[in-house]
Amino acid sequence: MWPNGKSVVLVALQTAITATFVAAILFTTRGQTTARVAAVAVLAALTLGLHSTWLRLLTNPHWRAIAAPLVWIQLLSASELILAARASESDFRAPSASRRSRARLVVPMLWNLRRVGTSWAVKNTPAGPRQQSSRAGFVLRRAAAAILAYLLLDAMVSAPAPDVALVSVQKQTLWELRALTREDWVMRTIATASFWVSVALLLVVISYGGALVSVICGRCSASDCPPLFGSFARVTSIRQFWGAAWHQCLRAALTGHADLVTDSVFRIPRGTVLSKYTRLWLAFLISGVVHYVSDVAMGVESSASGSLLFFILQAFGITSEDGFQALVSHYRWNERERLQKSGSVLGRLWVIGFLVCPQDIARCELALLHVATVNTAPILFWLIINIFSQQDLLKALRSECLPLMAREPSSSQEEEVTIAIGSLQRSCPLLKACFQECLRIYGQPLHSRRVLSDTVLTDTRGEQYLFKKGVDVMMPSGVSHTMPDVWGSNAGDFDASRFMNWPDNASREQRAAYMPFGGGKHLCPGRNFATAEILGFVAALILGTDIEAPEGTGNELTVPQSISAVLGQAISKPRGYANREGLGVRIRKRRGFERVKWRFSS
Numbered sequence: 123m124w125p126n127g128k129s130v131v132l133v134a135l136q137t138a139i140t141a142t143f144v145a146a147i148l149f150t151t152r153g154q155t156t157a158r159v160a161a162v163a164v165l166a167a168l169t170l171g172l173h174s175t176w177l178r179l180l181t182n183p184h185w186r187a188i189a190a191p192l193v194w195i196q197l198l199s200a201s202e203l204i205l206a207a208r209a210s211e212s213d214f215r216a217p218s219a220s221r222r223s224r225a226r227l228v229v230p231m232l233w234n235l236r237r238v239g240t241s242w243a244v245k246n247t248p249a250g251p252r253q254q255s256s257r258a259g260f261v262l263r264r265a266a267a268a269i270l271a272y273l274l275l276d277a278m279v280s281a282p283a284p285d286v287a288l289v290s291v292q293k294q295t296l297w298e299l300r301a302l303t304r305e306d307w308v309m310r311t312i313a314t315a316s317f318w319v320s321v322a323l324l325l326v327v328i329s330y331g332g333a334l335v336s337v338i339c340g341r342c343s344a345s346d347c348p349p350l351f352g353s354f355a356r357v358t359s360i361r362q363f364w365g366a367a368w369h370q371c372l373r374a375a376l377t378g379h380a381d382l383v384t385d386s387v388f389r390i391p392r393g394t395v396l397s398k399y400t401r402l403w404l405a406f407l408i409s410g411v412v413h414y415v416s417d418v419a420m421g422v423e424s425s426a427s428g429s430l431l432f433f434i435l436q437a438f439g440i441t442s443e444d445g446f447q448a449l450v451s452h453y454r455w456n457e458r459e460r461l462q463k464s465g466s467v468l469g470r471l472w473v474i475g476f477l478v479c480p481q482d483i484a485r486c487e488l489a490l491l492h493v494a495t496v497n498t499a500p501i502l503f504w505l506i507i508n509i510f511s512q513q514d515l516l517k518a519l520r521s522e523c524l525p526l527m528a529r530e531p532s533s534s535q536e537e538e539v540t541i542a543i544g545s546l547q548r549s550c551p552l553l554k555a556c557f558q559e560c561l562r563i564y565g566q567p568l569h570s571r572r573v574l575s576d577t578v579l580t581d582t583r584g585e586q587y588l589f590k591k592g593v594d595v596m597m598p599s600g601v602s603h604t605m606p607d608v609w610g611s612n613a614g615d616f617d618a619s620r621f622m623n624w625p626d627n628a629s630r631e632q633r634a635a636y637m638p639f640g641g642g643k644h645l646c647p648g649r650n651f652a653t654a655e656i657l658g659f660v661a662a663l664i665l666g667t668d669i670e671a672p673e674g675t676g677n678e679l680t681v682p683q684s685i686s687a688v689l690g691q692a693i694s695k696p697r698g699y700a701n702r703e704g705l706g707v708r709i710r711k712r713r714g715f716e717r718v719k720w721r722f723s724s
Contacts, residue, residue, distance in 0.1 A: 128179045135172040139165060143200045144228050148221055152208040162201045169197040183420045184279075188328070190419035191412050198375035198408070199232055206378035207242050230341060233332070235371040238346050244373045246366040248349040260337060260344035268330040275323040278316060325369055326350060358469025359447075360439045372409060380404035399441055406437040443472070500693040502656055504560045504684075507705075508616050509660070510669040511679045515556070515618070522550045523661045536719040539666070543658035544724040553657060553664075555621035561638035562609075563616060564684055566600030567692035569640050600686070600694075602635035609635075616681070658722045666715040672706040679707065 146161035176189040203209040214227040231237075236244045333347040352367045365373075380401040384390050390397040410433030417427035509516055526545055530538045547554050577589045589595065606613045608631045609620070625633050639646040646652075663669070671679045682705060684694040696705065711718075 128175060131175050132172065132179070135168055135175065139168045139172065139196070139200070140229060140232065142168065143204070143232055144225050146200075146204045147209050147214075147228050148211045148224060150210070152210050155205075158204050162204055165197055165200055169193055177419060187416045187420035188324075191416040194412055194415055195235070195372065195375065196232060198372075198379065198412070199235055202375045202378035203231060203242075206382045207374075209242075213241070230336075234346075235374065236348075237374050238348060242374060244370045246352065246373075247370055248352045257337060257344060260347070261334060264330045264334050264337075264347070268327055268334065271323040271326040271330070275320060275327065278320050278323075322351065325371075329369070329371070357473055359443055360436060360473055361443065363473050364436060364440075372412070376405040376408050377401065379408055399437075402440060403434070403437040406433045409433045496691040497693045498652055498656065500691075500695055501557075501560055501564065502659065503696070504564045504681075504693070505557055505656065505660055506663060506669065507679070507681050508560060509556060509664065511681050515552075516664065519550075519553055519556070519664050522552050523664055526550070526661070527665055536717045538721055539662075539715075539718050540721040540723055541658055541661050541665075542724075543654045543661075543722050546657045546661060547653065550657070550661070551622060552618060553661065555618040555624070557653065557657060557660075558621040558624065558636075558638070559616055559618045562603045562620070562636060563614070564694045565603060565638045565692060566598070566687040566694055567638070567640070568689065569597040569599060569637060571595045571597065571642065597637065597641065599635075599637040599641075602637065605635060608632055654724070662720050662722075666712055666718060666720070668710050668712055670708050670710075672708050 142161055142164050146158055146165075150157045150161070173190060173193045176193060177186060180186045180189060209228075209231070211221070211224060214224045231240070234240070236247050238247065329350045333342075336342045337344060337347065350369050350371075354363075354367045357363045357367045383404055384397055384400045385392065388400065390400055407430075410430035413429035413433065414427050417429050418424060509519060523541075523546075526542050526549055528540045528542075530540065571594070573589045573591055573593050573595060575591050578586055579589065580586050602608070604613050608629075620628075620632075628636075639649040669679065682696040682698065685697050687694045698705075
């Protein structure tokens with residue numbers, strides 16, 4: 123069964139790893155960092171040898187994929203106890219004071235991944251049954267569960283392979299939904315569910331099998347073997363999925379090393395946002411590396427392995443949802459009864475969707491970050507500079523926005539001022555017109571549309587043009603936004619009156635030429651959110667601040683010239699932006715707004 127004496131090598135290497143681990147715990151103190159680092163280095167070298175030996179021995183790719191990561195998980199468990207938890211001889215109380223007795227307690231810790239029954243116990247470990255289970259009852263239940271899981275897993279692995287046409291590269295996308303047939307949808311749903319179920323079943327077989335051996339041999343009791351998974355019914359966020367429902371076997375090793383690197387290597391102060399999310403991203407990065415090792419051991423090409431990216435995207439997803447939850451809490455949206463009822467449903471859909479196609483969702487979220495940087499911030503600049511450079515316009519806007527402001531006394535010395543951003547577009551037509559005029563002058567998005575059928579268009583001169591099915595049509599709105607024959611001879615000047623009573627007072631040509639958020643049936647889905655956040659912020663500046671030219675310059679605040687937007691951007695930038703020349707201004711709080719805390723309600 124074990125050719126070429128490889129079994130002897132495996133036993134020798136595992137024995138050496140166990141002995142080194144025990145020695146590092148029992149024969150070094152917590153403060154002997156150098157000795158402990160040296161012990162971890164020895165463990166890493168032995169683990170590398172053990173990994174290579176297992177891969178030479180095993181030919182079944184599935185067994186290789188199991189053995190390879192377990193070897194490195196063992197190293198992570200050992201190094202976490204040695205360097206992060208700083209476990210020492212005093213942490214293990216044995217009936218006898220001899221080191222042999224304490225060594226018997228140290229050895230199982232190598233694979234007590236959730237640190238059950240110790241001071242390092244992982245939080246969110248599922249609780250076992252309330253009634254104390256007998257040893258025989260525990261063995262019967264766990265054996266039945268392990269056998270059932272194995273049979274189900276075997277049936278899933280033995281199932282016939284899907285049609286190649288259903289798993290082609292062209293089908294592996296979230297956005298080309300029109301190209302998916304009913305069979306594609308069924309295949310995608312089954313494949314995603316099967317993946318997560320098969321992984322869970324495999325983990326049940328491994329975990330329950332190890333627990334059975336330990337309990338039968340008397341190495342631990344039934345109470346030391348809690349269930350592997352938590353409740354999935356209560357999961358409404360990615361953080362809850364990974365931190366409570368999914369198994370916590372890697373949590374101590376991953377978070378221990380992430381804490382160690384963040385605190386001792388990067389020296390980022392605890393309690394800061396940077397520390398919190400550095401530890402989060404490092405933990406998922408390490409997890410991605412462990413699963414990448416499994417992919418490669420199975421025979422997957424390094425370039426084709428998606429494990430590293432998948433787990434990094436989980437950190438990205440948690441960071442994103444934390445930001446959204448903070449936004450919801452800040453604006454008190456979670457206090458609305460309707461949102462409270464729908465929040466759990468939306469949360470579950472979010473988790474399912476992210477775990478199904480995290481790469482596609484991450485691309486979408488990265489696109490939102492891109493849009494906020496290259497579009498929202500620049501248009502905010504143009505709106506502010508055009509308003510505050512015209513004192514008559516600023517005065518009119520202050521009169522218009524003032525009724526939407528509500529002052530409330532606060533428990534602190536600050537006064538809370540709330541702006542109803544949901545009413546700005548309806549109740550502040552001049553402010554909305556200023557925003558629309560800025561989008562016209564500085565908005566230069568390049569819209570793309572694909573022709574779905576042969577189409578003939580006729581221009582104003584009677585000329586006809588044939589657009590063939592399948593071709594892409596590019597529509598540069600920066601051209602149509604500044605055409606003198608559409609907008610008049612002053613098309614390049616800022617004039618908010620163009621959009622007063624829009625679109626009733628606009629000509630047909632103007633309505634067709636104005637495309638700040640796209641054209642046709644499909645418009646930018648984030649246009650309403652972007653408009654609300656921009657108008658709300660600008661309204662607060664209008665009411666609460668004075669923005670002027672720097673003191674001593676002797677110049678009035680002037681609007682700089684703009685430069686054309688580049689591909690991928692929709693809003694032009696001020697001249698000098700690329701050279702970081704900047705535009706100096708002085709911002710002061712207006713009288714009566716010195717101690718104001720702004721809030722925004724929808």
